[in-house]
Amino acid sequence: MLHPVVLSGGSGSRLWPLSRHNQPKQFLALVGDRSLFQETVLRAGALPGMQPPVTVCSDGHRFMVGEQLQEIGVPNGGILLEPAARNTAPAIAIAALHVLASDPDATMLVMPADHLIEDESAFRTAVERAGALAKDGWLVTFGIHPDYAETGYGYIARGEPLENEGYRVGRFVEKPDLVTAESYVSDGTYAWNSGMFLFRAQAYLEELELQAPKILAAAKAAYAVAEGDLDFIRVGKDEFLSSPSDSIDYAVMERTERAALVPVSCGWSDIGSWSSLWSVAHRDDQGNFHEGDVISIDTTGSLVRASERRLIATIGVDDLVIVDTPDATLVARKDRVQDVKRVVEHLKDAGRQEHLFHRKVYRPWGNYDSIDMGARFQVKRIEVKPGASLSLQKHHKRAEHWVVVSGVAEVTCDDRVFDLHENESTFIPLGSVHRLRNRGTEPVELIEVQSGSYLGEDDIVRLEDVYGRS
Amino acid sequence: MLHPVVLSGGSGSRLWPLSRHNQPKQFLALVGDRSLFQETVLRAGALPGMQPPVTVCSDGHRFMVGEQLQEIGVPNGGILLEPAARNTAPAIAIAALHVLASDPDATMLVMPADHLIEDESAFRTAVERAGALAKDGWLVTFGIHPDYAETGYGYIARGEPLENEGYRVGRFVEKPDLVTAESYVSDGTYAWNSGMFLFRAQAYLEELELQAPKILAAAKAAYAVAEGDLDFIRVGKDEFLSSPSDSIDYAVMERTERAALVPVSCGWSDIGSWSSLWSVAHRDDQGNFHEGDVISIDTTGSLVRASERRLIATIGVDDLVIVDTPDATLVARKDRVQDVKRVVEHLKDAGRQEHLFHRKVYRPWGNYDSIDMGARFQVKRIEVKPGASLSLQKHHKRAEHWVVVSGVAEVTCDDRVFDLHENESTFIPLGSVHRLRNRGTEPVELIEVQSGSYLGEDDIVRLEDVYGRS
Numbered sequence: 001m002l003h004p005v006v007l008s009g010g011s012g013s014r015l016w017p018l019s020r021h022n023q024p025k026q027f028l029a030l031v032g033d034r035s036l037f038q039e040t041v042l043r044a045g046a047l048p049g050m051q052p053p054v055t056v057c058s059d060g061h062r063f064m065v066g067e068q069l070q071e072i073g074v075p076n077g078g079i080l081l082e083p084a085a086r087n088t089a090p091a092i093a094i095a096a097l098h099v100l101a102s103d104p105d106a107t108m109l110v111m112p113a114d115h116l117i118e119d120e121s122a123f124r125t126a127v128e129r130a131g132a133l134a135k136d137g138w139l140v141t142f143g144i145h146p147d148y149a150e151t152g153y154g155y156i157a158r159g160e161p162l163e164n165e166g167y168r169v170g171r172f173v174e175k176p177d178l179v180t181a182e183s184y185v186s187d188g189t190y191a192w193n194s195g196m197f198l199f200r201a202q203a204y205l206e207e208l209e210l211q212a213p214k215i216l217a218a219a220k221a222a223y224a225v226a227e228g229d230l231d232f233i234r235v236g237k238d239e240f241l242s243s244p245s246d247s248i249d250y251a252v253m254e255r256t257e258r259a260a261l262v263p264v265s266c267g268w269s270d271i272g273s274w275s276s277l278w279s280v281a282h283r284d285d286q287g288n289f290h291e292g293d294v295i296s297i298d299t300t301g302s303l304v305r306a307s308e309r310r311l312i313a314t315i316g317v318d319d320l321v322i323v324d325t326p327d328a329t330l331v332a333r334k335d336r337v338q339d340v341k342r343v344v345e346h347l348k349d350a351g352r353q354e355h356l357f358h359r360k361v362y363r364p365w366g367n368y369d370s371i372d373m374g375a376r377f378q379v380k381r382i383e384v385k386p387g388a389s390l391s392l393q394k395h396h397k398r399a400e401h402w403v404v405v406s407g408v409a410e411v412t413c414d415d416r417v418f419d420l421h422e423n424e425s426t427f428i429p430l431g432s433v434h435r436l437r438n439r440g441t442e443p444v445e446l447i448e449v450q451s452g453s454y455l456g457e458d459d460i461v462r463l464e465d466v467y468g469r470s
Numbered sequence: 471m472l473h474p475v476v477l478s479g480g481s482g483s484r485l486w487p488l489s490r491h492n493q494p495k496q497f498l499a500l501v502g503d504r505s506l507f508q509e510t511v512l513r514a515g516a517l518p519g520m521q522p523p524v525t526v527c528s529d530g531h532r533f534m535v536g537e538q539l540q541e542i543g544v545p546n547g548g549i550l551l552e553p554a555a556r557n558t559a560p561a562i563a564i565a566a567l568h569v570l571a572s573d574p575d576a577t578m579l580v581m582p583a584d585h586l587i588e589d590e591s592a593f594r595t596a597v598e599r600a601g602a603l604a605k606d607g608w609l610v611t612f613g614i615h616p617d618y619a620e621t622g623y624g625y626i627a628r629g630e631p632l633e634n635e636g637y638r639v640g641r642f643v644e645k646p647d648l649v650t651a652e653s654y655v656s657d658g659t660y661a662w663n664s665g666m667f668l669f670r671a672q673a674y675l676e677e678l679e680l681q682a683p684k685i686l687a688a689a690k691a692a693y694a695v696a697e698g699d700l701d702f703i704r705v706g707k708d709e710f711l712s713s714p715s716d717s718i719d720y721a722v723m724e725r726t727e728r729a730a731l732v733p734v735s736c737g738w739s740d741i742g743s744w745s746s747l748w749s750v751a752h753r754d755d756q757g758n759f760h761e762g763d764v765i766s767i768d769t770t771g772s773l774v775r776a777s778e779r780r781l782i783a784t785i786g787v788d789d790l791v792i793v794d795t796p797d798a799t800l801v802a803r804k805d806r807v808q809d810v811k812r813v814v815e816h817l818k819d820a821g822r823q824e825h826l827f828h829r830k831v832y833r834p835w836g837n838y839d840s841i842d843m844g845a846r847f848q849v850k851r852i853e854v855k856p857g858a859s860l861s862l863q864k865h866h867k868r869a870e871h872w873v874v875v876s877g878v879a880e881v882t883c884d885d886r887v888f889d890l891h892e893n894e895s896t897f898i899p900l901g902s903v904h905r906l907r908n909r910g911t912e913p914v915e916l917i918e919v920q921s922g923s924y925l926g927e928d929d930i931v932r933l934e935d936v937y938g939r940s
Binding site for chain 2: 017295297298309310311312313314315316317320322324327328329330331332333335336337339340342343346347354369371372373374375376377379381399401403405406422423425427445447449451452
């Protein structure tokens with residue numbers, strides 16, 4: 001059986017300020033209404049005979065993965081939590097062990113969660129060809145037909161032809177300079193390295209044993225002590241961290257004799273930067289891609305994205321990227337967007353938060369948005385999902401006022417439990433043990449006014465938590 | 471005696487999005503901590519023998535004028551409210567009538583409220599020279615030495631020399647093309663038309679009678695029925711509106727034989743655009759002028775202004791104007807900022823509000839900021855000044871929750887009157903008659919959560935109001 005394995009461990013900063021550490025690129029709706037992760041899962045699900053998706057992600061993103069799967073109604077084939085990033089080889093290894101546990105003959109379609117594919121039919125044909133090669137024991141990588149001399153991707157040279165329009169892998173080459181990239185494109189036998197693979201799980205583990213036995217040993221040890229935690233599978237931390245950090249390319253594909261290449265031309269992009277998003281977006285006659293409330297005068301070749309309740313007006317500018325979020329706005333020349341990482345470095349060095357979190361923060365129970373802040377107060381808009389519950393908690397430094405503006409909230413405050421309806425409010429005194437819960441079928445929205453001498457997120461004592469955070 | 475008359479009637483849109491119809495350029499702190507209006511008043515007040523300032527402004531700006539005068543501790547020589555804009559000749563006429571009412575020998579120093587003067591000592595010398603000429607009956611205009619061939623200003627040509635380093639006015643010329651402007655600058659006898667004047671009030675009215683008797687008649691009729699309204703003087707509406715709309719230049723200065731020119735070089739700018747502000751601002755080594763939280767990488771020649779609680783990051787851009795406010799951000803090429811008015815036109819045509827109001831709205835009692843909004847709720851942060859009181863009011867469509875986060879509020883709700891301290895809240899049911907008041911010496915800050923089917927500002931019935939708005 002064919003198991004999609006979605007690698008969702010990235011925490012890319014190249015799409016800042018929209019992408020943040022706790023909500024990176026793969027979880028954003030960059031093109032259309034669904035996130036790249038959701039598109040990846042649905043694309044795989046549309047292939048014939050596909051099993052529920054296995055996701056490998058970092059611990060900090062687990063609730064987002066769960067929620068995004070739920071949103072699109074896709075059953076969960078396992079959400080494997082990496083205790084820390086160790087690159088793709090160990091991540092794929094634990095996924096292989098996981099699918100083998102229920103399906104000894106499992107085949108895996110490994111896909112990064114943050115890529116775009118426009119031509120799903122071409123992709124499907126390629127997967128079918130790769131599937132046939134995998135049956136014969138090949139470890140297949142998908143090579144993208146290079147439309148132009150991109151210097152930001154690695155390339156793969158074809159070797160001798162195989163059946164099913166595949167090839168042996170000739171060699172992997174690093175990101176080339178422009179002249180080299182041009183020679184690869186005109187040569188016609190090079191493909192972009194897409195980071196997508198298809199192979200029998202057993203074949204991958206066998207090659208790992210040959211080429212990188214330490215990685216396999218660490219993955220086996222980590223998976224052997226894995227524990228279920230709600231919908232998640234938490235592998236052994238120390239065991240996993242003992243693995244060398246290496247990519248599947250370096251650890252296996254460049255070394256094995258069983259590496260095959262299936263070329264495909266499927267409108268693929270890794271959306272590695274704002275200019276890359278601009279180049280795949282549906283632009284208007286002036287070459288602009290606008291999202292949100294934008295007034296654009298004599299503007300060309302630009303990507304402009306306004307956030308909710310905000311207007312962006314542009315006059316006489318060309319080839320800019322303007323990305324607006326509630327707490328930060330980027331204005332960059334389109335051919336300089338690779339330097340977004342310098343802004344992120346600057347934020348890190350300054351001990352700031354704008355690279356880590358959005359103003360709106362997602363939690364397993366819903367989300368909150370810090371809509372205002374003063375010397376001794378903070379105002380949050382809180383949304384609690386149907387059926388969800390915040391932890392039973394208390395604060396040492398702040399009291400809270402809650403005003404329900406939508407839905408019905410069940411409030412626990414010390415000994416009392418009561419419902420709070422739209423247009424009703426309550427007061428949570430400093431030190432009182434409280435909980436907020438949504439028993440209904442509609443989201444609860446409420447405004448929380450915090451008042452106190454210290455208002456940091458770390459002033460919280462969790463006494464009970466359905467999400468295992470206490 | 472010398473009376474400063476500050477013309478504050480402008481509602482300029484050229485500095486949008488910072489400048490809005492209800493808070494135009496003259497009330498903004500564009501350079502330093504004080505508004506241009508405040509700087510203008512203080513500059514005049516620093517001159518010897520100066521009386522309290524007379525301000526002419528539109529009805530909608532009266533509380534802002536009052537508050538800004540109070541902030542800088544300047545006594546009020548009269549705030550004359552124009553029922554509608556009729557250009558400068560009628561505005562100066564009612565100011566002349568006003569100063570003559572208490573001082574039959576009054577001399578007026580007329581200044582637009584929204585100009586910048588860097589060299590106050592040079593300005594002072596020019597005012598002294600103009601004062602001497604005014605004593606002899608001259609109507610003096612100040613001509614700014616042209617530093618460069620500006621095509622955005624009118625020019626004045628000198629005529630024959632007079633005493634006190636003044637000249638007769640040769641002629642007024644409209645905004646020239648670049649070649650003409652260059653010839654004016656090299657000629658050496660042309661000056662920029664600054665819009666500042668000095669003359670005896672009686673002399674102005676005499677010339678108005680000769681050159682534009684309809685304007686004088688309308689101003690006299692309007693001032694004759696003027697009524698005091700708190701700190702404000704409200705002239706007769708119909709009478710004022712019957713005046714032709716004309717500038718002092720056209721109506722008087724271009725026609726009279728008594729027009730004199732005093733040249734001055736005093737670092738003057740009308741800050742007529744964002745590029746003009748950039749050119750007078752203190753820029754860094756890269757030619758950038760930053761305000762607020764800005765991270766700038768390889769950026770040159772740009773004006774970047776971030777609003778509170780927001781970060782702007784720029785990468786690889788040159789010669790841009792980036793002006794951020796809580797609800798709208800402008801990104802324009804610096805040499806295209808004259809087209810800001812096209813954005814404002816667009817907003818007008820679309821029936822929007824972003825050219826009229828900021829998200830934070832100033833009221834006589836303080837201000838409110840709409841910090842969040844949803845389908846059936848709105849959240850406002852409200853600040854009530856010490857000693858101030860909102861109107862006694864009720865709403866037909868909404869209930870309100872108030873949470874005090876700073877200071878002590880006196881709350882009236884139907885029959886009850888009670889104090890609400892920091893971290894206390896109350897509920898104002900739909901239809902109840904209520905009032906919010908600050909009896910204390912510190913500002914009251916509170917969070918208001920409105921809940922209801924309609925949340926527009928026009929759902930208000932004012933039963934009593936200390937500011938005469940009921």
